[in-house]
Amino acid sequence: MTRYDAVVVGAGHNGLTAAAYLARAGLSVLVLERLGHVGGAAVSTRAFPPFPTRLSRYSYLVSLLPDRVVADLGLDLRLVSRPTASYSPTTRAGRATGLLVERSEGEATRASFRELTGGDDEYDAWRAFYSGVGELARAVAPTLTEPLATDRAVREQVDPEIWRDVVEQPLGVAIRRRFRDDLVRGVVATDALIGTFASLHDPSLAQNRCFLYHLVGNGTGEWRVPVGGMGAVTEALARAAREAGAEIVTGAGVSAIRPQGDAPGDLVEVRWHDGGREHTVTASSVLANVAPWVLRILLGGEEDLATKPEGAQLKVNFLLSRLPRLRSGIDPEVAFAGTLHLAEAASDLEVAWAAASRGELPDPLPGEVYCHSLTDPSILGDMPPGTHTLTYFGLHTPARLFEADPDRMREEAVRRAIASLDAVLAEPLDEVVLRTPEGAPCIEAKIPQDIEADLAMPGGHIFHGDLEWPWAPARARLETPAERWGVQTGHPGVLLCGAGARRGGAVSGLGGHNAAQAVLEAR
Numbered sequence: 001m002t003r004y005d006a007v008v009v010g011a012g013h014n015g016l017t018a019a020a021y022l023a024r025a026g027l028s029v030l031v032l033e034r035l036g037h038v039g040g041a042a043v044s045t046r047a048f049p050p051f052p053t054r055l056s057r058y059s060y061l062v063s064l065l066p067d068r069v070v071a072d073l074g075l076d077l078r079l080v081s082r083p084t085a086s087y088s089p090t091t092r093a094g095r096a097t098g099l100l101v102e103r104s105e106g107e108a109t110r111a112s113f114r115e116l117t118g119g120d121d122e123y124d125a126w127r128a129f130y131s132g133v134g135e136l137a138r139a140v141a142p143t144l145t146e147p148l149a150t151d152r153a154v155r156e157q158v159d160p161e162i163w164r165d166v167v168e169q170p171l172g173v174a175i176r177r178r179f180r181d182d183l184v185r186g187v188v189a190t191d192a193l194i195g196t197f198a199s200l201h202d203p204s205l206a207q208n209r210c211f212l213y214h215l216v217g218n219g220t221g222e223w224r225v226p227v228g229g230m231g232a233v234t235e236a237l238a239r240a241a242r243e244a245g246a247e248i249v250t251g252a253g254v255s256a257i258r259p260q261g262d263a264p265g266d267l268v269e270v271r272w273h274d275g276g277r278e279h280t281v282t283a284s285s286v287l288a289n290v291a292p293w294v295l296r297i298l299l300g301g302e303e304d305l306a307t308k309p310e311g312a313q314l315k316v317n318f319l320l321s322r323l324p325r326l327r328s329g330i331d332p333e334v335a336f337a338g339t340l341h342l343a344e345a346a347s348d349l350e351v352a353w354a355a356a357s358r359g360e361l362p363d364p365l366p367g368e369v370y371c372h373s374l375t376d377p378s379i380l381g382d383m384p385p386g387t388h389t390l391t392y393f394g395l396h397t398p399a400r401l402f403e404a405d406p407d408r409m410r411e412e413a414v415r416r417a418i419a420s421l422d423a424v425l426a427e428p429l430d431e432v433v434l435r436t437p438e439g440a441p442c443i444e445a446k447i448p449q450d451i452e453a454d455l456a457m458p459g460g461h462i463f464h465g466d467l468e469w470p471w472a473p474a475r476a477r478l479e480t481p482a483e484r485w486g487v488q489t490g491h492p493g494v495l496l497c498g499a500g501a502r503r504g505g506a507v508s509g510l511g512g513h514n515a516a517q518a519v520l521e522a523r
Contacts, residue, residue, distance in 0.1 A: 001247075002281050004028045006519060007270050008246075009254050009298075010289030010498065012040025016237035016248075017512030018287050018497045020073050023244035025520055030281060031241065032252040032272050034456065038238050040289075041455055041462070042507050044231030044379070048319050048442040051434070052381030053373075053389060055317050056230035058446070058455065059462075060370060060391055063217035063224065064508030065233070068145050075236040079224035082375050084338030089328050089424035090183050090345070092116065096327035096424070099183055103222070103338065117181050125178050129188070132162030133215055140212070140470060141219035144503055144510055147484040147517075148472040167469070171208045172200030175346065185346035190368065190395070191215060195462045197312030197398045199353050200346070209467040213505055216470070223339075225375040233507060251275055257286055257298045259491040264480075264522070268493040285522075287497040287515045288489070291457060291464035295489065295496070311448035311460030312356075314367070314394030314413050319434045319442035322386040323371065325426040336371035336390070342420040343367070344395070352396040361401050361409065364423065365416040367394040387434070392417050399448035399459050406449050414445045464500035481521035485514040495519065 006022050008015045011033035023029045037043070041058035062079055070077060081103055089098040100112040105127075113123035139157040143149040155163050165174035171192050179185045189200055192211035200207055215221035226232045242248060256271040260282070268286045272279050288295045293308055323332035343352070343364040352362035373380050373389045380387055394417055402409040421429050434442045448460025457464060472478060472486070482488035486502030487495045497515030498504055504511035 001028070001030070004030045004281060004283045006030075006285045006287060007032065007268075007281060007283040008287045008289060008497065009257065009270065010034075010040065011038035011238075011248055011250070012289050012498065013042045013234055013237055013507055013509060014498045014504070014512035015287070015289035016234065016241050017069065017073070017509040018289070018516040019246040019248070019512075020237060020241040020244055021513060021516035022519060023241060023246040024073075027519075029241075029246040030283070031246055031248040032254050032270070033248065033250045034253045036250050038248060038250065039231060039234035042230040042234045044229030047317055047444045048434070048436065050437070051319060051383065051442070053319055053383060053387070054229050054231065054379050054381065055389055056372065056391070057317065057444075058315065058451070059230050059507050060372065060393075061223040062226050062233065062507050063222060064213065064506045064510065065217070066141075066145050066509070066513075067218055069509045069513055073237070073240040075240060077233060077236045078227040080227055080375050081222065081224055082338050084334055086187060086339040086341060087330065087335040088183055088187050088341035088344065089326060089335070090116075096329070098326075098328045098330060098335070099187065100330070100334070101187070101338075113184075116183065122179060122181050122184050126184065129178050132159055133166065134220075135159060136162055136166060136212070137216040137221055138219040140216050144216075144470060145513055148476070148478065148486050148502065151469065151471050151473055154471050166208055166212060170201045170203060170205060171211055175200065182345040182347050186344045186349055187341060189346055189349055190341060190344050193349065193395050194368070194393065195311070195313055196466070197310065197353075197356070197396060199350065204466075206466045209469060212470070213467055217508075225372050227376050227378060229372070229376070229379050230507065237509070249274075254298060256300070257288070257295070257494060258300070259493055262491065264492045266493055268491070284493065285519045286494045287512075287519070288494060289498040289512065291461070291498065292496060292500040293458045293465065294456060295494070299491070299494070309459040309461035309465040310399050311451055311457070311462060312396060312398040313448065313460075313462065314392070314397040314417060315446040316392040316394070316414055316417055317444040318390040318392070318429075320388045320390055320432045321434050322432050323388050324429055324432050327424055327426050333374060336369065336388075337374045340369040342369065342424065349395070356396045356398055356401060359401065361413060361416065362396050363416055364420050365394055365413065366396060367392050367417055367420055369421065392421070397447070402447045402449055406447060410445055410447050413447065414443065462499075463505040464498060467505050468502050470503045481518040485518040485521075487511070487515040487518050
């Protein structure tokens, strides 16, 4: 076929979501993927042959994927809760200790706050703040799979103080006012900085928007582990798309998207190459599961380096013979079962941001550690008992720090990431890192430049650019289906369906769902 109702450019999870919805509605759908496999960042990989363990190489947890999308598409997908929300090791008065937060907070959480801070005031403040954030999440979550709500409609459902703290002023102001303990402040702040390079006091509020997206998923904000790894999410979506009749072509690099007119209903031409010859297809709608910066180039624009997004994260995957012991004495299976915070007190985060802003790699390097194999042992394969994966996600490591010498700086960043972990361990991490038969340590690192090279995300930005508020401002133009669903571009036949859509970002399927709904509404 050379003519389709819809062509989806990019078979990441959002592209597959869009394809599944459109094909189930009876449309002819072609999905074109540059790589030799589908999934984009949501893949599981044997990163350390010959070991059978399959790691979630890039994206690693699921929160924003709506239960509604899972039900609509009949996805065969199991998401499992982690027993620990977070553990933050620290040293107080020369003694190794830490802050434990259970997923379902109970007496152990209150006791940990009391031991760390000397009383119950900080935990009471924590409970009050997250109660308000939960109220905001419950107001926003149902709107994510509907046409854009207005900011006024959402604000009317939320306590004015929490709206001010999260939406109207830099998040750092609220954190400083509500909490007194430096570590507690930092634990709250980290959700505002994962994948976003900003100060807690940035007037752009980029950190506030990042914070909201990390806490709004399904009204609870819980981050869950997909059984089988992130590749299981992709496999479920690809199966749903194919069973509905969508055609998926891998190894298909799209070189141009050319609208044949500017009126609604005008066809759009897509050119792609399979490595041997060039192909051209036309469609009534083209759904672009690429970053807006890349889409502009595919539409014939220039590479504008001044507007290119910049990623700011370091991802390091490890395979361990066993979990290391911590200086605080906490059971490693408790500490590593959730999010382990390293060098992430509020003052540490601001010092690290300032250093990176000066062009220096932060030291100590703030980051978070996850052990998915504690929640989902299936990813290990046939490995000896006690073996575990470990994933480190570093903050405040913008692409600019690696530009001059990526290989050397990647190596140094990994060294500092391990140093941040070793600082809280009772034994060096090196003692438990598995090695290949050739003696190479099972350590894989990805800097923003690697993300761009591997996944064509400009600047290695995992959100395709700064996140936007998931609602429409009061004076927004909402006249077309694409505008009402937050997926519009400058061409009526071309829609955003990836992380760069208004409600994109993270593994959510929202960009794909909302672009598909806009196409169906316009028919």
